[in-house]
Amino acid sequence: MDSAEALWRALPSDDPIASQVAICDALAQINGPRAAEINRLHALFAIERRSQSLLEGLLSEYVSPSSSLPDRERKVRQAVLKLSRSFAQAYEFFLRHVRGNDAGAEWTAYAPAILVQLFKHREIDLLVALYRYEAWPRGRWKELNGAYEFALTHNLARQPVGADRRNGKTVKTITLEQTFIRILLLQLMDSGQFLPSDIAVARQWIARWCELSSLEPIDPHDGMLSSTDGFVVNLAGYEGVKRLASSHAATGTTGTYLRLDAARIAESIEHESAAVGNAAPASGSEAMVHARRLALLSKLKIVFAPKRPRFKRRGERTEVASMPVQAMIGGLSSLFRMLRNESRRVANAVTSPSPDVVEITISDVSNYAGVRRSPSPGASIGSLPLTTFDVPQPLWDVRDRSESGCRLRGRTSNPRQSLPGSLMAFRDNDAPWTVAIVRRFSK
Numbered sequence: 311m312d313s314a315e316a317l318w319r320a321l322p323s324d325d326p327i328a329s330q331v332a333i334c335d336a337l338a339q340i341n342g343p344r345a346a347e348i349n350r351l352h353a354l355f356a357i358e359r360r361s362q363s364l365l366e367g368l369l370s371e372y373v374s375p376s377s378s379l380p381d382r383e384r385k386v387r388q389a390v391l392k393l394s395r396s397f398a399q400a401y402e403f404f405l406r407h408v409r410g411n412d413a414g415a416e417w418t419a420y421a422p423a424i425l426v427q428l429f430k431h432r433e434i435d436l437l438v439a440l441y442r443y444e445a446w447p448r449g450r451w452k453e454l455n456g457a458y459e460f461a462l463t464h465n466l467a468r469q470p471v472g473a474d475r476r477n478g479k480t481v482k483t484i485t486l487e488q489t490f491i492r493i494l495l496l497q498l499m500d501s502g503q504f505l506p507s508d509i510a511v512a513r514q515w516i517a518r519w520c521e522l523s524s525l526e527p528i529d530p531h532d533g534m535l536s537s538t539d540g541f542v543v544n545l546a547g548y549e550g551v552k553r554l555a556s557s558h559a560a561t562g563t564t565g566t567y568l569r570l571d572a573a574r575i576a577e578s579i580e581h582e583s584a585a586v587g588n589a590a591p592a593s594g595s596e597a598m599v600h601a602r603r604l605a606l607l608s609k610l611k612i613v614f615a616p617k618r619p620r621f622k623r624r625g626e627r628t629e630v631a632s633m634p635v636q637a638m639i640g641g642l643s644s645l646f647r648m649l650r651n652e653s654r655r656v657a658n659a660v661t662s663p664s665p666d667v668v669e670i671t672i673s674d675v676s677n678y679a680g681v682r683r684s685p686s687p688g689a690s691i692g693s694l695p696l697t698t699f700d701v702p703q704p705l706w707d708v709r710d711r712s713e714s715g716c717r718l719r720g721r722t723s724n725p726r727q728s729l730p731g732s733l734m735a736f737r738d739n740d741a742p743w744t745v746a747i748v749r750r751f752s753k
Contacts (some may be wrong), residue, residue: 314356326368330389333361341400346407350425351420354400358427361476365393373506374443387438394434401428408504409460422486425461429454429489436496437513441506443752446497448548454493455545461479461486463547467525491520494551494570498613501732502750508606511591513605515582515610517673522574528567539617541570553618572614579614583607627712637706637720637736639728645735645745706736 317336321329336357340350372386401424408415408421432454439446463468467490471485495516499509529544542550546565554569571585584605612619638648718736722728732748 314360321375325670326364326371327385327389330363330368330393333364334392335359337396337400338632341403341731342394345402346415346417348416348420351404351424354397354404355423355427358397361393361397361447365434366388368393369437370510372438373510373726382746386541387442390434391438398428398431398435401421401425401431405457418464418542422461422466423471426471426473426484426489428457429486429493433489433496436493437509440496440500440504440509443502445753446500446550451550452548454490455543455547458486459545462566464526472748487525488520491523491525491570492516492693495519495523495614496543497550498541499610500611502752503609503698504606505729506603507730511603512610515578519575519578522569522578523567525570541572543570545569563665566687571616573616575614576611579607579611583611627710627717628709629710630716633708633738635706635708635718635736635738637718637734639732639734642733645733648735661700708738712726715746 314336319333321332337354340354340357344350368386368390372383404420405428408424418459432450435450436446440634458467467487468485470485472480472482473484474482492513496509496513500514504512526544530658540554541551542554543549544565544567551570583604586600586607587605589600591597592600608689618661640648706718709717710718711717720736728734728748730748731752733745734748735743735745736742
């Protein structure tokens, strides 16, 4: 404990990344080759309590729209992942000891706290994956599902663990079940339609909503899995939570199934929406915040609905034989600038005298403002076409389309330029430009 306090006092207060490096070095000593010791576990808990504000601060900086410098963004993301994963590895070290046959009663008493902290750091790992529109590794789910099944077997899932201490007293508790539900609810937002900032806001609500739900065991043979209402997680599987569907009954009934009850969460979303809607009229930036919050709640209402929502499609999607299109993503001013510059180039080409010889001109665009390098899907590493905000990005492919939209596949050097809500202009050869809004984004 004293060594943990000394470590914290020695950390640089004005350099969070340097602090992260120092903490990771200390955690490597705790998670060392020596046998597990209670004193080292106490030191881990002490460093955890001190590091919470540092970790959340790095997360806030990473998701902030103002953190637009790619190099700083990368460093902050790596700092978050390294710090959180170092904690997770330390808790896994002690959990393996607890799960041993000769751990003893003293170690078993710490099992709920070890599990809760491990799951909290896996939540952060999932959160960063959501921010980057990346799929979470199946091995992570297998690890969490196995740990939760161990907790169920030993009646640890609903034991309260201190989550907030003030003046030496525990003022708030949380259970492993609630921590697991937080992860599962965040996973349901893995649809590519949410901005990182919206996910961060939803995470705050989910911290409250996890207290309204529960994970109840169900018998796979009683017909529940063939229902289309609610959510289920198979602790023997490599996935998180899924909507109940008839396909679950057809794919086998092996494993421990838990049903996630989201009925009270849906009620809370209704109350939250009503409270925001009935709030005093706002103006300016406050009105925009209210509007965004209502829009986010309406999306979450669909995502967490206990019964599968039914939507009437305006038209069926039809597959398109790989059709390459020119594409450009950015704000409205960027699109206007690109169209204006292109019209000038076309006008200059029409008025210029036709040469008697064929010439190939390679334009130097390296001095263009906002130059980005983006590899085309079929290009090899090192063959990177240059793109700018004023030059369309080549070689995106239309995969399918319907009356309400289409699905494109391509590469972008900066995913933050392709976030849901961004504008995209694309066209096939010299056809008219189509301007669209990015609704979903995934890697």
